[in-house]
Amino acid sequence: xxxxxTTTDATQIITVHSDRIDAAMAIQFKEDMRxxxxxxxxxxxxxxxxxxxxxxxxxxxxxxxxxxxxxxxxLDLAGLHPFVEKVFRLTRMDTVxxxxxxxxxxxxxxAG
Amino acid sequence: MCDGKCLDLSFAATEAEASAGIAQLSRCLEVHxxxxxxxxxxxxxxxxxxxxxxxxxxxxxxxxxxxVRCRLHQNWLDILISDTGNxxxxxxxxxxxxxxxxxxxxxxxxxxxxxxxxHELTSDIRYERCDGCNRLSLRFEFPRPPCGQKRPx
Numbered sequence: 215x216x217x218x219x220t221t222t223d224a225t226q227i228i229t230v231h232s233d234r235i236d237a238a239m240a241i242q243f244k245e246d247m248r249x250x251x252x253x254x255x256x257x258x259x260x261x262x263x264x265x266x267x268x269x270x271x272x273x274x275x276x277x278x279x280x281x282x283x284x285x286x287x288x289l290d291l292a293g294l295h296p297f298v299e300k301v302f303r304l305t306r307m308d309t310v311x312x313x314x315x316x317x318x319x320x321x322x323x324x325a326g
Numbered sequence: 327m328c329d330g331k332c333l334d335l336s337f338a339a340t341e342a343e344a345s346a347g348i349a350q351l352s353r354c355l356e357v358h359x360x361x362x363x364x365x366x367x368x369x370x371x372x373x374x375x376x377x378x379x380x381x382x383x384x385x386x387x388x389x390x391x392x393x394v395r396c397r398l399h400q401n402w403l404d405i406l407i408s409d410t411g412n413x414x415x416x417x418x419x420x421x422x423x424x425x426x427x428x429x430x431x432x433x434x435x436x437x438x439x440x441x442x443x444x445h446e447l448t449s450d451i452r453y454e455r456c457d458g459c460n461r462l463s464l465r466f467e468f469p470r471p472p473c474g475q476k477r478p479x
Contacts, residue, residue: 237377238345267349269373270443274436281431297366304446305439306427 217243219250225321226254229261235272243272247279256287259320263293268301277307288312292320330399331358339380339389339409348373351394358398364468368403371447374440375407375462383411383460402449403466413455419462422446 216231228250235243251258260276268276280289292314294302302308314320333354337347352369360368372394379392395406414420422445425438444451450465 234345234349236345236348236373237380238341267369267373269370269377270437270439271377273439277434277436281434285431297370300366301370301443304443305424310427310431310434 217246217250219254221255222321224255225257225259226251227259227261227317227321229263230265233264234267235265235275236267236269237271240271240275244275244278244282247275248282251279251283251287254287257290258283258287259290259292259314259317261292261317261320262295262298263317265293265298266295268298270301270305273301273305273307277310280311290314290320292317330397330404333358333396333398334394336391336393339384339392339411341377341380344373344376344380344392347392347394348376351396355396355398355403360398360403361468364403364466367447368405368466371444371464371466372405372407374443375405375464378440379407379409379411379460383409383413385412387411401468403468405464405466407460407462407464409460410458411460413460414453417453417455419451419453 217228218231219226219228221227228247232239283289290312293316294313299313302311302313314323333351335347335351337343348369351372352365355368356362356365376392376394380389384390390410393408397404420441422442424442425435428434444464448464449467452463454461
């Protein structure tokens with residue numbers, strides 16, 4: 215599971231370099247997110263632009279990643295492919311996370 | 327009887343093999359004419375059903391094979407998933423009740439959405455257990471003919 219991270223101002227951007235987050239990589243994703251986000255900015259934006267598919271295990275791993283950040287930090291999601299967005303919508307997780315169509319949209323918005 | 331296009335795939339019931347198998351089946355179904363607007367639903371439901379086999383049917387026993395048989399017709403797709411693992415609890419299809427979101431971030435569920443998604447995305451689900459084999463049938467309907475039309479992007 216390849217993740218890269220950059221930080222601008224008060225936002226850390228973590229980019230997923232995989233076309234899917236599924237059961238086969240959910241545990242690794244969660245661990246890599248813990249490593250990448252450790253000690254980073256208060257707001258983390260997960261860039262999912264390259265992710266074309268997610269299943270419920272991948273969704274669970276993103277939820278777990280948000281919990282790992284604790285109460286003082288937040289996780290927003292950007293660049294959701296229509297199939298990925300649909301999984302968030304069906305499970306109502308779109309009411310839990312802030313979803314942005316593109317990374318630029320996420321960066322243009324200050325965390326609320 | 328099979329008057330539609332046939333597509334069969336069999337792979338070991340491991341997470342890595344399942345991940346590759348699901349991707350391969352999805353690609354083949356689209357090539358064979360599954361409408362693009364339905365492809366996402368099929369892939370998600372297929373993944374959840376196969377992941378259930380890997381994670382639960384073969385939970386305490388040596389994983390064997392998962393067999394997937396797809397029959398793509400003009401207006402519907404039938405997928406039969408079979409395995410030789412443990413039966414579904416109560417020998418029936420689990421209810422599609424989604425995990426509650428809870429009232430705080432700590433209470434958010436990290437699982438329990440699989441059967442809910444399968445129910446949401448399919449037109450019909452059937453399960454039977456016979457001769458030590460699980461057979462789960464999923465049907466997806468798409469009213470418009472899949473061939474000879476312009477595909478949405």
